[in-house]
Amino acid sequence: MWVKLAFKLFSREFRRGELSIIFAAIALAVLTVFSLASVTERIGLNIEQKTADFIAADRRLSSNHEFEPIVQKTAEEFGLETAEMLFFDSMLFANDELVLGSVKAVSSAYPLKGQVELKDNLEGQSYPIRGAPEPGTLWLSEGLFYSMGLKVGDTVELGAGEFTVAKVLMSEPDAPLFSLAGNKRVLLNYVDIARTQAVQPGSRVFHRLLFAGSEQALTDYYAWLKPQLKPNQSWQGIKDRQSPLGENLARAERFLLLAGLFGIMLAAVAMAVSAKRYCERQYDPVAMMKTLGGSRATVRKIFLTHLTLVTLFSIVIGLVIGSMLQSVAADYLANFMDTTLPEAGLKPWLLAVFIGLVCALMFSLKPLLDLFDIPPLRVLRRNLGDSLALSKVHIGVSILTIFVLMWLFSGQIITTLVLFASTLLVIGVLFGISRLIFAAGRKLGLRPGSSWSLAIATLQKRANTNAVQLITFALAIKLMLFLVVLKNDMISDWQMQVPEDAPNMFLINIAEDEISPIKQYFDENQITHEAFFPVFNARVNAVNGEEFARRVSKQEGEEEDDNARQGVNREPNLTWLDEVPEGNEIVEGEWFSGSERLEVSVFDGWKERLDLKLGDEIEFLINEQKFTATVTSFRTVDWGTLKPNFVMILSPNFAGKIPVTYFSAAKLEAQHTKGISKLLQQYPTISMIDIKNRIQQAQSMISQVSLAIGFVLMIVLFSGALVLISQVQASLAERMQEVVILRTLGAKGSLIKLATLYEFLLLGAIAGVVAALVSDIALLVIQQQLFGVDGRLHPYIWVLGPLAGASFVAFIGYFMVAKTMRQNTQKLLRSLA
Template sequence: MWVKLAFKLFSREFRRGELTIIFAAIALAVLTVFSLSAITERIGLNIAQKSSDFIAADRRLSSNHAFDPQLLTKANELGLKTAKVLYFDSMLFANDELVLGSVKAGSNAYPLKGKLTIKDNLTSQAYEVATGPKAGSIWLSEGLFYTLNVKVGDNVELGAGIFNVSKVLVKEPDAPFFSLSGNKRVLLSYEDIPVTKAVQAGSRVFHRLLFAGNEQQLSNYYAWLKPQLKSNQNWEGIKDRQSPLGNNLDRAERFLLLAGLFGIMLAAVAMAVSAKRYCERQYDPVAMMKTLGGSRKVIRNIFLLHLSLVTGFSIIAGLLLGFILQTIGADYLANFMGTELPQAGMRPWLLSGFIGLICALMFSLKPLLDLFDIPPLRVLRRNLGDTLALSRLHLFLSFMTIFVLMWLFSGEIVTTLILFASTLLVIAVLFGISRLLFAAGRSLGLRPGSSWSLAIATLQKRANANAIQLISFALAIKLMLFLVVLKNDIITDWQMQVPPNAPNMFIINISEQEVDPITQFFTDNNIAHEAFYPVFSGRVDAVNGEEFARSVSKQEGEEKDEDAREGVNREPNLTWLESLPEGNEITEGKWFTNGDTGDEIEVSVFDGWQETLGLKLGDTITLLVNEQPIEAKVTSFRSVDWGSLKPNFVMILSPNMAGNIPVTYFSAAKLEDKHTKDISHLLQRYPTISMIDIKSQIEQAQSIIAQVSLAIGFVLSIVLISGALVLVSQVQASLAERMQEVVILRTLGAKGRLIKLATLYEFMLLGAIAGLVAAIVSDVALLVIQQQLFNVEGRMHPYIWLLGPLSGAIFVSAIGYFMVARTMRQNTQGLLRKIA
């Protein structure tokens, strides 16, 4: 019998709109989480896919000697796609011209990810292909066409073989960030390696195996491979690359994760407020049911069924609306970026449905228990049961639910704790401020009949309810300020790292005698360039006599050995300089003191290596340069802006290092397409010089920046809508009380203008206070987030201390006044009927 009654009540309340608040809240939670998680997952997948394209595979294994065939056999057994690549240098000969080219030989499956960009001739349009040249033909970079004076269709001698030049090689997906390929790149079929006879025993070659598959297959393969890895073999993914791209990818992932956490937090606040408000609106019906003989069990079953029905319907509605919203957003982003975003998996569906269910259960549990305890005498004494409105247990359950959901979504306890702690700080500060301000309003001495006096009196009357409203408003404003500031700081920081005049070509292997003529060449052709740096390679062989361990793979999530030193198993480029280069800043110690006259060599070290190597000022580093040990004393540590794409060094030695070892010179320049022919002639005149083209790296970094920037705009719109709905639900909860106040004020002779202005001022004060506290707390939390999550120098943002109150006042007053404007326009008789 109670089931039939429950469905009748559910149908009546749904038509009357009694269930719309909690329905909208659960649907909002599901919609927000689904749309944010789906769009961030799709953009994340696209960034990861583009990044995998950047190394032509999901993972790669590198070595300077041939691989055991068993490595490929095992990979094929596990279902991985594989490809082989071999790098070597060889002479090319055509039309009486001889030049040393950097050759890449790829198997038929190369590249596993990404596309090769080629042209049919020097003047045609570039296009993409999925595979490399066929046996018997080669592709040459544009510079080699000018150097060798050949055209497509001509034959070129490569080593001992003769090959047909079939295409112009424009771009490879896995062009290394630093290589000697530059303007002399050759792409060859792997089958033609024996034809060249350039690869013999003892030849200087570089082997690479490429792998593509899902994460489980790759993890299983690496687990089998790891015990067999030799010290000179490297297993890596895009996250292991020490380049601006790897840094940008890591930052993008962290920002998208942060955006998803914001959505969950805001949706949870909306759900908690709405669930509490719904139960409060059922106090009178429950009291009446008990008066008419309804048992606690029947009442409990009725409202639990109502909650189950509205939860089920709202989750379905939220999923459908979220799917539509993320589809529209993803299509817009895809069209803007000129790409197709991968489809999201099942995670957004399962996560948003689960969060909607948990929110409905946890945020409704305590209000429902309070609802069942409403005494029957409430039908006579309407204030009975009001003391149940605030509950420490309910608050504790709500906070713990939000924390667990955020942790579940992010999987990162540090990120969750930072956001959660800052939210608790906002709540504590606002609750205290609200009580003080509203109490202090009594002594302001505002004159009767003033709109400000009436607004403050109204705030004082609803002190507890306004404190809750302040907290809700502040959280919405806080999340919006977070995203606005992060967009301004992080995205602008990325864009500044790749400025319009950033160099896109590095020039290496320059002898000292060639520096002046090359400088003159740049001047004559109006080519912007950096200074010429002496450069040599050196391995950190010891720090105070200690040795170093093999580095771990970040891509596979390996834990580092806390007792071993890492990050020194490579030979970085080093230099000596008299003055501190641009983009570097001394963080500890002093710049060189002995000039050119002292005997002791000094070194300034990149501060990122300070902790890695366990260095301190005064330590002695032993560098192994061409088998020659060189000792240098650490006199300073520097911060380095690696993302600027300008020449930078992990170690800079004092000028008295000059003359101890042979060096070449190194510079960077901003080249345009029109310079290609002139540069080719320059390289022909100085055949030992090599150019390193980093255009593709810049384009890749800019692509990631564009995608994340668009994602921020989408997330901001979702957060803005969610914040508005939270505000609407809060104002909706006080409409009945406001109707009573309007009737009383009109009865006492108050004019409509006075009531309207008082209402507007009330919302403006609430918004300004909430915005000010949200801005200050957000700035502190942002300082921590920038340092901990994005590894950038944190800074305060005083401008949001003005933006917060201003935007809060406008946002809250506009939406709040719009919600109550309809009530203001109704006549007193109509309001009395609604109240009754």
């Protein structure tokens, strides 16, 4: 019996629009979460894929000794693609020239991600391919062609083997950003290693395995591999790589995460408000049902059925609209960026459905319980049940639910807490302001016949309702201001780290007597360049006389000394400088004092790694010479600038103690290619490293994130408009009554219209002021904690917030009630009846 009644009432209320508010709210939550999660995931996957090109794989395993055969065999059993690599140095001989080259032997599957850039000859055009040199052939970098006087087709001796020079090697996806190997690089087929006879037991070689496959397969494989990893073996992805690309990828993900959280918050607020409004509008029908003999159990079953049906319908509709919306947005972004975005996984679908169900349950539970307790006597006394309108339990449950949903979506407690706390601050401030302003409405000396007087009197009359409206308006404005600052300021700050005039190539291995002619060449050709830095390799040998553990050879069966102090497994590039370089900041200690003792400034990331403190004495081993320097400062280093940086910088009094080479950076245009080639031919010891691909990759990330945030901003604007519409729609009946009374008392139509417009202008302006101030405070924290940059205020949003709030709320609010005000009094009375 009750089932038939439930479906009959559901059909009638759905046609009448009684369920439209809660239906739109759940659908809004679902489509917002789904579209945002899908677009941000697809862009994030695209960024990760492009960034993975720069390690030539999804993951890589590095070691200074040969891998056990089972490592690669098991990877293939997990469905992963693999490629082998071996690095070693060897002499090349041709045309009576002997040059030391950096050799990378690769299997035929290389690269698993990205492409190798080749030229058929020095004058030809470069083109991308995937693959390795044919057995018996080599691909050589341009520097080797110039220094050895080679051309394609010549024969070169590498170790004990003879090979044909087949191609000019322009770039490799996993080439080091800054390496003293420079452009003396050789690509060799893996099967030809034995032919060179350069790799013998005890040789200084470096092994690497590349892996590509699904994230699940990689995760499962690593779970198998991890217990078997040796201390000198490392498993890495792009996020593990201390490089500008790793830093930029992490920053891009934080931008997308922050943008997605805004959509979650606004959708949840819309649902909470709408569920409460819907249940309040059912108080009279429930009272009537109980008067006619309906039991509390029957009422509960009917409205739970309604909630279930509207939840299912709204989730389906939300997923359909969200799917179309994200498809259109993704296609637009893909066309704009001239790329193909990978498809999102199941996470957006599951997340959207879960949040839709949670919103429907948690935000509707307390209002429904209140609805079931409405007494039958409300038929006679309409004020019965109104005391339930502002339930502290419902508010508490709603706030807790929003926090949990945000935490679930982000997975980061600090980010969630910052945004959540700023939201609570907005709510608290606005509720206090609304009570003060609206309660003081009668004391403002208002005069009859004034539209402003009528507007403020109306605000005062609906103090509680307007307080809730103010909060929801302010949240929407706050999220919009957040996104505006993200897109206009923080993205711009990020982009400024890779300015258009940034250097796109390094020149290294420059002798001191070659600096002057190179400077002259740059000046004559109007090439922008950086200073010339001295550079050398050094081993960090000891701290305060305590030596670090010696690197041992697993190949020879040596075991590490577990009691020895652990250092670093590489010899970093060092320099000496007079001033703190750009992109570095002293965080502890002071720059060099100018004393006669040798001093050193250390990258802050190595402070804990080497267990250092100010005043420690670091011993460096350079060739066979030992030098001791005192730690005077620790520096932060912005690796995301795509400029070379140093983990340790010595004081200027180190100059002249050891022989060094120099390096510089320059911005080269296409017309400089031939000239720089002649320069390298004239000075064959100089090596050039091209980083244009790295800069393009960073700019591509920034463009994608900026577009994604623009898309999120549109979603938030749309969501904010729907929240505002639901708020105004819920008060339409009360506004119709006011219009009838005012007209009966002789008020003119223009007075009523202006009063309504002023009411929404005041609400929007007040909400905008508070949203702007609180947003700027929260942005200060986010800039410092989430993005690691100096926080600063944004005064322009203090003006933008009130103006945007007043305009946005007034336009939509007035548009919603304009139809009501155009109706004549007789029609309004019939509608109310």
